Amino acid sequence: MSDAGPVLRTEGLRKSFGGFVAVDGVDFELAPGELRGLIGPNGAGKTTFFNMLSGMLDPSQGTIWFKGEDITDMPPHRITRQGMSLAFQITxxxxxxxxxxxxxxxxxxxxxxxxxxxxxxxxxxxxxxxxxxxxxxxxxxxxxxxxxxxxxxxxxxxxxxxxxAGDPDLLLLDEPTAGLSASETRQVTGLLEELHGEITIMLIEHDMDVVMRLADTLTVLHNGQVIAEGTPDEIRENEQVKEVYFGRGH
Ligand SMILES: Nc1ncnc2c1ncn2[C@@H]1O[C@H](COP(=O)(O)OP(=O)(O)OP(=O)(O)O)[C@@H](O)[C@H]1O
Ligand SMILES: [Mg+2]
Known part of the structure; x- marks a missing residue:
């Protein structure tokens, strides 16, 4: 593919559970070959966002394009077949x-x-x-x-x-190092470093050292909204991000 547009794009993506809005109007773009980190405090809406991308959850509002095609209403198995793989759930x-x-x-x-x-x-x-x-x-x-x-x-x-196994174009990983020891974490991050460049990857990760080292770009979710996006250095210095992570006295 020359002239490749974004692998993934969302516009106004939203999910509410009853009256509670878990993902609140997310506009998002992922370039081919990128390794993107998706971070944010517990309950920020990260997993809900992934579940909408992979078709596990129906969005309440908004649109998802994968490789240029509108997949918003596609069932999970078709999205997998199109080349998106959400690890730890599909298989x-x-x-x-x-x-x-x-x-x-x-x-x-x-x-x-x-x-x-x-x-x-x-x-x-x-x-x-x-x-x-x-x-x-x-x-x-x-x-x-x-x-x-x-x-x-x-x-x-x-x-x-x-x-x-399905030779996906996009691999979504929700906390791949959760529960692993330091050396096991190194093993998994080493693999992700090797896959980086071969395949587009989006990674939800709580370990800041891990995600800052691996990702080209980070997207920060808070209360279902994107509050910052940038390189690891930019995110480290972002005042709103610091406030969310460190400024609430817990
Ligand atoms: N099926 C559901 N029904 C009701 N509320 C839900 C449901 N799924 C998620 N939520 C709520 O939506 C919010 C976002 O949850 P989500 O699991 O997406 O967060 P997260 O960013 O992945 O958090 P964590 O880092 O703890 O995994 C939370 O407040 C959660 O309780
Ligand atoms: Mg989660």
Whole structure:
């Protein structure tokens, strides 16, 4: 694609639950190849925003374009097929199966979505593709390991691998380092650094060190509204952001 417009764009995106407005008129744009951090205090509306993008939640108002196409009313499986992948939600990990079986399962799901008669089960091409994905994320030596025996870091990396099975253009990650140790966090952020540039990524992340290091640009949500957008340095110095994070006496 030359002359590529934004991968993702929203206009006036809003979600209310009863009388409570969780996402309040968000105008947003994401350029191809970008790694964007989405930050904001607990309850800011970050996950709700992701859930609308991926089709899990219907917006109350506003429009979402993905690769130029209006996807506002599309169901999740069609949005996935268009090339958007929300990790940790689209596919589930089966802990008592092997790493390879899980990736084959995700590839199968993808292929079945494209062609209900297609299946990769037991097929050489499927195994080759699965191995390619495992190599991309650095899990190739664990292909035959049972998932429940993997470290937390490897399990998280596997979940990202499953999200990559459909060869998405946009990967959405909601707190990929939550609950991980420092070294496991380094493993996951190392993978995201490698994926950066190959694929457009949007990352919700509470660990400021992690998100400031990884992201090209940060978007800050507060009470459902974008209060700031800029480079990590700009966001660090932004008075309104400081106020939201540090100025409320908690
Ligand atoms: N299904 C729902 N019904 C009612 N209120 C909801 C629902 N989902 C989210 N909310 C509310 O919307 C607000 C935003 O929630 P959301 O989960 O999007 O925040 P978040 O920024 O992801 O927070 P966190 O950092 O804690 O994950 C919160 O006040 C939450 O309680
Ligand atoms: Mg959340």
């Amino acid at each position: 589930s990990v089966f802990p008592d199966m092997t790493v390879m079986e899980n990736v084959l399962g995700a590839l199968n799901g993808q292929k079945a979505a494209l062609n209900p008669l297609g299946s990769y089960a037991g097929d050489v091409e499927g195994k080759r593709r699965a191995m390619e994905i495992l190599t991309r994320v650095g899990l190739e030596d664990n292909a035959d390991a049972t998932v429940e025996n993997l470290s937390h870091g490897d399990q998280k990396v596997l979940e990202i691998a499953l999200a990559l």
